[in-house]
Amino acid sequence: MSLLDVTGLSKRYGPQIALEGVDLTVPARSRTAIVGPSGSGKTTLLRIIAGFDAPDAGRVTLNGQVLADGPLIAPAHLRGIGYVPQDGALFPHLNVAENIGFGIEAGDPERDQRVSELMEMVELDRAMLRRRPHELSGGQQQRVALARALARRPALMLLDEPFSALDTGLREAVRKSVMRVLSQAGITAIMVTHDQAEALSFADQVAVLRGGRLMQVGAPGVLYWQPKDRETALFLGDATMLEAQLGEGFVDCALGRIPAETGARRGPGEIMLRPEQISLSPAATGPQETAACHGEVEEVEFGGALCAITVGVGFEEARIRVLVRSPGRDLPLPGARVRLSVHGGAHILER
Numbered sequence: 001m002s003l004l005d006v007t008g009l010s011k012r013y014g015p016q017i018a019l020e021g022v023d024l025t026v027p028a029r030s031r032t033a034i035v036g037p038s039g040s041g042k043t044t045l046l047r048i049i050a051g052f053d054a055p056d057a058g059r060v061t062l063n064g065q066v067l068a069d070g071p072l073i074a075p076a077h078l079r080g081i082g083y084v085p086q087d088g089a090l091f092p093h094l095n096v097a098e099n100i101g102f103g104i105e106a107g108d109p110e111r112d113q114r115v116s117e118l119m120e121m122v123e124l125d126r127a128m129l130r131r132r133p134h135e136l137s138g139g140q141q142q143r144v145a146l147a148r149a150l151a152r153r154p155a156l157m158l159l160d161e162p163f164s165a166l167d168t169g170l171r172e173a174v175r176k177s178v179m180r181v182l183s184q185a186g187i188t189a190i191m192v193t194h195d196q197a198e199a200l201s202f203a204d205q206v207a208v209l210r211g212g213r214l215m216q217v218g219a220p221g222v223l224y225w226q227p228k229d230r231e232t233a234l235f236l237g238d239a240t241m242l243e244a245q246l247g248e249g250f251v252d253c254a255l256g257r258i259p260a261e262t263g264a265r266r267g268p269g270e271i272m273l274r275p276e277q278i279s280l281s282p283a284a285t286g287p288q289e290t291a292a293c294h295g296e297v298e299e300v301e302f303g304g305a306l307c308a309i310t311v312g313v314g315f316e317e318a319r320i321r322v323l324v325r326s327p328g329r330d331l332p333l334p335g336a337r338v339r340l341s342v343h344g345g346a347h348i349l350e351r
């Protein structure tokens with residue numbers, strides 16, 4: 001069942017279109033990531049759902065209750081929605097206990113008990129209760145911000161790039177603990193992020209915004225392997241796009257005939273291959289090798305566990321470049337002739 005329904009949401013700032021006809025359904029207890037380039041409308045969408053901004057047109061409903069109908073909106077503090085901003089935005093003059101307790105009514109006899117529970121939930125040591133925000137690390141501050149938002153027992157939690165100020169290792173640890181807290185508390189969450197890897201690992205559903213429009217929404221695996229278009233494909237990871245002739249369950253392209261998903265289209269089209277779908281082996285000679293696809297290693301970028309290898313296939317103007325990802329052992333050298341093998345089917349992009 002859906003918890004949040006956004007329909008036909010549009011918003012302009014003067015001549016600038018921030019959102020245009022956005023529809024989004026968020027199932028209860030799910031995690032949604034909103035991704036898209038800078039200026040695509042991510043924050044605007046989150047702010048309208050939170051109630052900090054009004055749409056020009058469209059509706060927002062939570063649990064069947066209308067929160068926004070065009071410019072008519074319910075106040076943010078009555079929506080039962082938690083919000084964790086990018087920098088945590090803790091009150092600097094209040095200590096951790098007071099920051100978390102801010103969301104709990106002053107006269108509540110169970111206030112201290114609830115603060116303790118929330119501290120435990122976000123895995124913060126009770127020894128930190130009297131510290132001020134500046135005496136905490138970035139990761140600890142984000143956990144306090146999450147605990148403060150959880151204190152109101154929201155039905156929906158909005159996270160606006162909550163981990164962007166943290167460095168890579170800490171970011172992953174905090175993200176995992178936030179995911180654990182949200183699922184244990186049964187809270188539905190929507191997160192805005194610039195980081196595609198973060199979106200793919202955090203979410204059950206990823207929504208891609210571009211120029212204020214929702215381009216595609218779906219499970220991370222579906223978006224990664226079956227993006228509708230080139231921009232979405234490249235936004236979610238590295239890929240090689242090739243011109244191809246589309247057939248029945250196969251395509252003919254610069255890499256030869258390779259299997260492809262069966263679609264209704266025939267004739268010229270464009271396909272996508274992810275770098276991990278292609279493997280390299282040393283070029284050999286022999287009758288069966290003549291039919292195989294060969295290329296020349298142009299560039300090798302060492303990256304530890306996974307390295308990026310660019311292989312040129314074909315000659316002169318017809319030469320295309322294929323990106324391959326390979327474990328960092330026994331890498332070919334630039335200039336080496338290699339054989340390319342494609343694993344799994346090619347994905348056909350919409351035109």
Ligand SMILES: Nc1ncnc2c1ncn2[C@@H]1O[C@H](COP(=O)(O)OP(=O)(O)OP(=O)(O)O)[C@@H](O)[C@H]1O
Binds near residue numbers: 018036037040042194
């Ligand atoms: N208060 C405002 N006044 C005028 N224009 C605005 C305002 N807020 C947003 N915009 C414009 O609306 C568009 C969408 O902005 P928004 O902040 O939602 O994008 P975003 O995807 O969150 O971007 P970023 O990733 O850079 O934070 C942008 O073109 C932006 O310049």
